[in-house]
Amino acid sequence: MAGAIAVVTLLFPIGILGKNYYTHNRSQDYVAHDYAYNILQSCPPNTILFTNGDNDTYPLWFLQYVKGVRRDVRVTNLSLLKTTWYVKQLRDLEPKIPIGMTDQQINQQVTARPWRETKDIPLAGLTIKGEEIPTAEYLAGNSSQRIRVLESHSYMIWWIVQKNNWERPIYFSVTVPESNMAGLKPFLSMEGMGYRLVKERAPGQFDVGLTADHLMNTYRFSGVADQNVYKDAVARRLLGNYLVLFDGLIRAYLQQDLPAMAFQTLQKAEVLVPPHSLDTPLVWASMANHYRQTALKFAEAGRPDSALVCLEELIRLDPETTDRQQIEETIRTWQHQIDSL
Structure with missing residues (x-):
């Protein structure tokens, strides 16, 4: 009896392993790795690259800091850009971003601010139309009243664009929604997995030559077509x-x-x-x-x-x-x- 129990005890996890191995096996799964690689390779040297959240940020950091891929690109996470400690890192750590603020100024400026009127914003030679500026509604203190605000990451995007003044390329990852682009979408040209900030205002800008070159010659698609890779x-x-x-x-x-x-x-x-x-x-x-x-x-x-x-x-x-x-x-x-x- 004891022997039978021992056999069942051994077979039970083996059965679970056999049933679930395919969906849990990550060998040859390079989707996230190559996705990050392709985003980084979309950028010219010394690019400031805005990313949206976890999935388009941490794989890029892994490639940069563990594998040494494209460390010249400054990945700038828009979720973290709402925090003072992260803005200080961008200012102080290589490759540095031209923030031009003291610690005290960062503590004061990195915050959501009331945005009650629709007004155009001049920015490094660009004009962002007031009606295209994305805003959010926050509760006003303890009341149920909501006020319209410009979120801190939008303000910091503007600040970085202004301070950079076209010295370095600025890109947004294709994973960034328009609502997080601080009204800059009309000035963005798609170049593969990145949108490049340009001086010309035109909706739907698309660089055919660069996108074709990236897709056909540069990007990696390891295991994508392999049905054995989950x-x-x-x-x-x-x-x-x-x-x-x-x-x-x-x-x-x-x-x-x-x-x-x-x-x-x-x-x-x-x-x-x-x-x-x-x-x-x-x-x-x-x-x-x-x-x-x-x-x-x-x-x-x-x-x-x-x-x-x-x-x-x-x-x-x-x-x-x-x-x-x-x-x-x-x-x-x-x-x-x-x-x-």
Whole structure:
């Protein structure tokens, strides 16, 4: 009897291990590592990089301080930027940020402040429109009344931009929401995994050349396409940000009447970030729709053979598309044109 109990006692944890090993095994899981690497490599030398929270900060610090990757980039966490001790670190530790405040001034200035009126803010040659300044509502003391305030991290972003005065590049990680950009979104140009602060005001700025170079030549996607590597929900959501970049790149190529580049980018995107690596295949169904526009561009250019391939790829990736019958009819028509050549 004792022997049987001993056997069961040994087999029980082994069974648990076998059942849960796949979802708990982190070997070959480089999603967070490569995500951090790719953000850092998006930055030119000596960049001041604003990050949002834990997931886009601690992996970067690990790469910098443990592996020695891109220590020239000053990662500046917006959640911590609300604290006086952190602002003092930014001022005092290399690579230093030009804060230009004493300890006493930091203690006084790093705080939320009432923001009752809508007014434009001049900043290092830029003008932030008052209606675009993100604010929050705080309770006023012990009363139930709420007052509109400018949060301390927004004020410190302005302060750093002003003090830097274009001497060093300033970037925001793509993980930073617009509500945390202190009204600077119209002055940001997407360059891969980072938004660069620029002097020109234009919504939706997108650097095609740099983004393409980052995605195709610089970024790492270790294990993303490997179905044997488990990715949890957070990892799968992070991977969706890469598709945002590919999506912007494809749209730019189509606007420039470059269907061959759009097609190559779609193919590369599927290799690097395949549908099974994401939370839902619907994300790729949306991406697949670019094959439709690419097919039209090829057809307009007198290349029905390439157009046909695009439509076949569309059906392969999105077999439930609502107009599948019409697409298949178009494929047959174009195939007939090709055969008659």
